[in-house]
Amino acid sequence: MPKIFLALFLQMLSLVGLAGLVMVAPQWIEPPYSAFWLVLVHSALVLSLTIVVRMNRWWWLIQVLLPWMWYWALMLKVDPWISLGVFILVVLVFANAFSNRVPLYLSNHVTRKALKKMVAEKFDLYRPVRFLDIGSGFGGNVFYMHQLPQVSESHGVETAPIPYLVSRVRQWFLKTFTGRLKLDANAALTKGSPEQDDLTQAYEENRVSSPKILARDLWKYPLIEYDFVYAFLSTEPMPRLWEKVVEEMPVGSWFVSNSFPVPGVEPTEIWQLSDRRETILYLYQIAPSHL
Structure with missing residues (x-):
């Protein structure tokens, strides 16, 4: 039930x-x-x-x-109409809590910095990283990760109506008033050596698209194209999500769960963050033994 x-x-x-x-x-x-x-x-x-x-x-x-x-x-x-309006608003914001038993959890800036650190430490410097946020909420992680020169694609899936609408409005606003959503690789790297110039050019060539927020059911959305998948969901969907992750994600890719470990599966690493809520990230590298 x-x-x-x-x-x-x-x-x-x-x-x-x-x-x-x-x-x-x-x-x-x-x-x-x-x-x-x-x-x-x-x-x-x-x-x-x-x-x-x-x-x-x-x-x-x-x-x-x-x-x-x-x-x-x-x-x-x-007024009963006000109560009805508040109820509808809550349903539109927390729609996933009714269908997938996933409340709206938002990642903070400390967590995003940890995701940035993971891109730098866990992936080859010249390798373009394709990032996906499962349950992307208002899109903060997607926009942030797209700024990283090494991230060639940054996508999110979100089906709750209001968070999805807000994230799309944010995307339009940033495109309209800033011209683009990513930092220039030239600004992110210090130029001077041929190696650094080659790296800058490689990042620019690997840049595939703008960040995307997709109104897609996470259970029907394929993960095979992604190197780095992040989720901040709840305890309820984790066993089923892990089955999907090991079935679809390529060997060597990384799955990161904020606060909720996969039951019965030993994480590759556990990161304790220094924010107020003492966030724990559970890092799982997909290995042949998982398949």
Whole structure:
């Protein structure tokens, strides 16, 4: 059962339990009962059920907040159309949480610097790198990686409507007002030696296209053309995603997962970053033993 439907079922079950308590409570507590205490009991019931069925901890907060959001909406007499609009907006932003059980996680600048470091350390200097961000959100990683001279292609796949739309608008804006989205290789490298000049020319010749954000289902999008695939998803899709990675990505390529390791698979390397949330990157180099 998709987690969103399980969460709603637990909310309804908690309401049934609350109704039962209200029916028997007059034996000990004189009615009427304030809405505040009813919501408090409802929150406690739904939190208990959510823990019992072992939903992820981020669901605990959502389950507790929902009854209080309903409560404050009633207290403040919020127009139902506003509530509907907010609900639609949330669905459009977090659409992947309903289909693939993947919330919208955004990579920070420290993580992007680590990805840049990985390109420099894990790939041959003269080899063009093809990068893909699975679940690219607002496109920040895609645009950043395209600036690296060694990255010949930088793509992202995103199906949540609003993040996809925002990323496309960002792409148009940057093209329109900056002229291009990549740094000039001549500016990124210090000229002076024939080797450096050859490297600059090689980077320019290897540059294939502008960064692209694609509204494609990650399960149907082929990975065979990419040397470097990055994902910041959740625990739910990792086993299935790993099967796709080892089936499609070429030997020697790299798959990097932010925060969520592949169950039962030993990472090639683990990088602990020095940001506030102490991000962990799990690096997997595709080897013949994985096939």
